[in-house]
Amino acid sequence: MALHRTSLPRTAEAVALLELREAIVRGDLAPGAPIRQSAAAEELGLSVIPVREALKTLAGEGIVTYVPQRGYTVTELDPRGVEGIFRVRELLEGEAEANAAARMRPEDIAALRGALDAQRAAVAATDVQGVITGNRRFHFALLNRCDNEWLLRFVTQLWEALEPHRALSYRRGAAAGDYARAEAILAEHDAIATAFENARIPDALRLLAEHRSGGLADFQRLLTPAEQNK
Template identity: 80%
Template sequence: MVLKRTSLPRTAEAVALAELRDAIVRGDLPAGAPIRQSAAAEELGLSVIPVREALKTLAGEGIVTYIPQRGYTVTELSPRSVDDIFRIRELLEGEAERNASVQLRPEGIAVMRVALDDQRAAVASVDVPGVIAGNRRFHFALLDHCDNEWLLRFVRQLWEALEPHRALSYRRAAVAGDFARAEAILAEHDSIVTAFEGGETALALRLLADHRSGGLADFHRLLTSAGN
């Protein structure tokens, strides 16, 4: 496990939360890996208490799982759990996108385009963290316009639960030299933002729904590959 302490003036719990989450997304803590509170606290130069509180937060987000008598482990997704998450995403994220699209203005669409350009550059340079960050910025350039705070909060939680597994998918593809799906995602993103730029909001929302369905298929392929 490699945890990196930053010098930002944050609370101890905020530091622990950010560094544990980043370690999981980077793959330093893979699915199923145990998280030893004392070891993590020592690496971060913190007491066990903020680490324990951070783990409770991550458990609430579904990123880690608490097992009595065993402690915390990084959550392993099953095909059923992926289906359940994407079903909720279909309902909540689709509603958030519709809400956000009403508030979306040309400058917001421009932010989506910039995020897409950043993602494209990251794919070209095989920068997996950059690809993940660009993908998230692209979607939240729209979603952040949703004016329903609770709806957006739940959507973020669903994204957090999937992010480590999304990162694993990109890393495996990069190692294999397979960039076909990454390029397809770029093309899908381009079609979405182009539709918004052309004022075709209904088309953009349909493309987002199709894009989400493609993401579900990606996760099932990842789980099938992991099981082999």
Template identity: 80%
Template sequence: MALKRTSLPRTAEAVALAELRDAIVRGDLAPGAPIRQSAAAEELGLSVIPVREALKTLAGEGIVTYVPQRGYTVTELSPQSVDGIFRIRGLLEAEAEGNAAARMRSEDIAAMRTALEAQRAAVARVDVQGVITHNRNFHFALLDRCDNEWMLRFVRQLWEALEPHRALSYRRGAASGDLARIEAILTEHDDIVTAFEDGDRALALRLLAEHRTQGRSDFHRLLSSPEGR
């Protein structure tokens, strides 16, 4: 599972929660993958109890699913679930982006540009994890300027629900050599950050909304493919 014990002075449950969440978001634990409490606890050097409590928290967030007699698995999304997530994202994220855009500083726009170039470099070297990380950094360079922490908390949760499937999609594209959609995402990001650099906030927000709509279509294509089912 590629779990790594951190040296931060946190409770055992906080360590388990952070490491499990990171492994899922990175795609190290793919959608549908079982999570064995005893194995995870051993890798982290913890007892089973904090791992179990962390899994309960993740289940409450919808990132993992618990089935009696079968245990925990990374949540597999259905097309209906994707629609539900993007419907809520459309409402919350658009509001958060508008709030953040009004508060953006030149360094935030520069951070978006830096994340885009890092993402472009990761695509060139077929570094899937780097692509995923810098994609998120690009969007949150803007979103983190939103001053409504409750809204941001829910937006982050919605992102995390989608990330395992995003990682799966990128890995399949890289394995097959089909990077067309990933390249298109770079172009969309470039258009967005250019609009911010030009001071055209309205255009940037419209492009972000269109980018989100395209993202919804990407997830539907993944789930409808034979490998995605």
């Protein structure tokens, strides 16, 4: 399962939550994969109780699914479910971006560029985890400037629900040697960063909305059976 016990002082439940979440985002636990509580507890050197509580938290976020008599699995989404998530993202994330854009500082714009540079280096190195991390850093360099705590919390939850599938998408592309979409995302991020650098906020927000639409199309292709994509 590739869980790794952190050395930082945290409660047992916090350790389990962090490690399970990161294993899912890394793709070590792919959509549909079962999560055995006893096995996870053994790998982390914890009792089953904090692992169970962590899984309940992840289930509340929609990242894992619980089925009686079967236990927990990493949530599998279908095209309709993804469309629902992106529709809510369009409403909430667009609002959060507009809120944050009005409060961007030079150091925040520099953070956008730093995240983009890291993402570009990861694409060049075919480092899937680095690409995912850089992508998230880029978007949250903006989103973290949102001063509505609840809005940011819900947007973050929507991101978390999609991360396992984002990891799967990048890995499939890397396995096939297809980096065209990764390069396109870099170009889109560069245009967004440039718009912020030139204080063209309406353009930046428009580009972010278009970028989100492209993300929906990516997920729809990922989740549509291959024969339907021909």
